[in-house]
Amino acid sequence: MAVGTRDKAVSTDFSEILPEEIEEKVKEAAEMSMGTEVADDDILNIRNLCEQVLELTEYRGQLSEYLQNRMVAIxxxxxxxxxxxxxxxxxxxxxxxxxxxxxxxxxxxxxxxxxxxxxxxxxxxxxxxxxxxxxxxxxxxxxxxxxxxxxxxxxxxxxxxxxxxxxxxxxxxxxxxxxxxxxxxxxxxxxxxFTRRISGTGKTVARHAKYEGISEVKQYSAAADSTLESSSKRKFQEMQEEQTPKRIKVEMAEEQPGTSQASGEKKKKKKKKEVQASVEPTEPEAQEEAMEPPKKKKKKKKVEIE
Structure with a gap:
């Protein structure tokens, strides 16, 4: 292929080998180049280089096939x-x-x-x-x-x-x-x-539902109720029992007459014992009164008469 000088026009037709865009670029480069004759040694070296490139591409394809087969097996x-x-x-x-x-x-x-x-x-x-x-x-x-x-x-x-x-x-x-x-x-x-939230609140879902008009009717699940009494309920019940007025207790006693009479007799006996204990002086108090002189007693009597 002989390339003309800068003044001569390129007469070679590359339309059968190259597409139109590349053909125009080659013609522009040929017009700008000086152009020299290619020797036989240069042609041999160029051919050897092309053969090596083709061999390397074939070897690369063989390696890719071998690697693919080995990776599929392993x-x-x-x-x-x-x-x-x-x-x-x-x-x-x-x-x-x-x-x-x-x-x-x-x-x-x-x-x-x-x-x-x-x-x-x-x-x-x-x-x-x-x-x-x-x-x-x-x-x-x-x-x-x-x-x-x-x-x-x-x-x-x-x-x-x-x-x-x-x-x-x-x-x-x-x-x-x-x-x-x-x-x-x-x-x-x-x-x-559109990303899926794995953790966090459901505020974003609620916002979308608000604008899209999606509303679900949720029913109360009775299975979620716990039958165990919590500590707060027990404390509340105990406080209510302590704060009940005495009238209610009296009414309950009137409703049960047999039990109320027995409890009333027991209370009377307890009161009598408490009065006797308060009236009867203890042994050390009796000894102190015996040791006191009689004058003081007379003075006290006079004061009381006056």
Whole structure:
């Protein structure tokens, strides 16, 4: 292919080989170039280089097929969740599939970003949110603000899948397919802006129901009633019993005549005993009165007569 100089127009037609846009760019570059003749040695070297590039592409395809087959045989659930390339990198970084299964989900999330993690801990900055999982399809297709959440959820599911693949007796792909569908639905929820509140109050739900006009009729459940008497009820009952007036007690006694007579006789006997005890002086008091001189007694009598 001979290229003309700056003054001569390009006479070569590339429409059969290249599309129109690239053809125009090639013609513009040919007009601006000086143009030289290509020697036979240069053509041989160019051909050898093209053959090497083709061989490398074929070898890359063979390696990708081999890696895919091996990952499907060793860790099928991890392959479904993360992909064969990212899964192979995680296994290689951990050392083996069993070592990867021993790691918690927080460690799997940061695998490949150890330098950034220790740098952030030393400088007291924010720690990285993802390592090798950044190249996974589920994380890469999410927006920038949701990549951290998606990497955390994917790491949790990948940890379960690793343990299932490494220690499970049967190698089935049901777990990986189910978890991938859950993560995909979660991505759609995050991207749409509708998030599910796991904890907190139900004020937001009430607001939506107010504007949408949704009203549910709630009935009282009798099963929620407790038959046990609480301590506050008992205390209240005791206070009421203490504060009952005496009239009620008298009326109750009149209603039961047999018991009231017996109780009245007992009360009279008790009162008689109390009066006798108050009238009869004790032994030390009698001795003191005997020791007193009679003059004082006469004076007291005079005073009383006066």
């Amino acid at each position: 860790a099928p659930n991890v392959t479904i969740l993360v992909g064969e390339l990212v899964g192979a990198r995680l296994i290689a970084h951990a050392g083996s599939l069993i070592n990867l299964a021993k790691h918690p989900s927080s460690t799997i999330q940061i695998l490949g970003a150890e330098k950034a993690l220790f740098r952030a801990l030393k400088t007291r900055h924010a720690t990285p949110k993802y390592g090798l999982l950044y190249h996974a399809q589920l994380v890469s297709q999410t927006s920038l603000k949701n990549k951290g959440k998606m990497s955390r959820m994917l790491a949790a599911k990948a940890a379960l899948a690793c343990r299932y693949d490494a220690l499970g007796e049967e190698t089935t792909t049901e777990m990986g397919i189910e978890n991938r569908s859950k993560l995909a639905s979660r991505i759609s929820m995050l991207e749409s802006g």
